[in-house]
Amino acid sequence: MPTPPTITPFQQKVFLALEKIPSGSVATYKRLAIAIGCKSAQAVGQALKRNPFAPQVPCHRVIPESRKIAGYKGKKDEPDVHSKKVLLISEAIIFDTESLVQKSHIINLKK
DNA sequence: ATTATGACTTATT
């Protein structure tokens, strides 16, 4: 038996909220944070960074407000970020010339 | 308890 990854309650919340994002849509760190009652998008990013369930849990559908793709699989370097883009493209997410996710894909979770 | 880190955001320069 592989030892189950240790998940904090906060991470559970984040991952649970992630499942509400349908394929073909994305959410922002901030909106996700608000949806789970947290005032810090950075904390959400912190949780996703250590996401042990990627890409089963669609942490790739979360982007910053700048709509630039941040990190993936715990890193913010080119190879990982690029793979995240490819993943999104395969889910019909459209990028513009600056590699920004089109606004029309971003969904509101709560407020 | 305290410090440092970060896949963030906003305001300022």
Next chain:
DNA sequence: GAATAAGCCATAA
């Protein structure tokens, strides 16, 4: 638009 600073908050050490 780039660089800084400040605010935010969960985690790890």
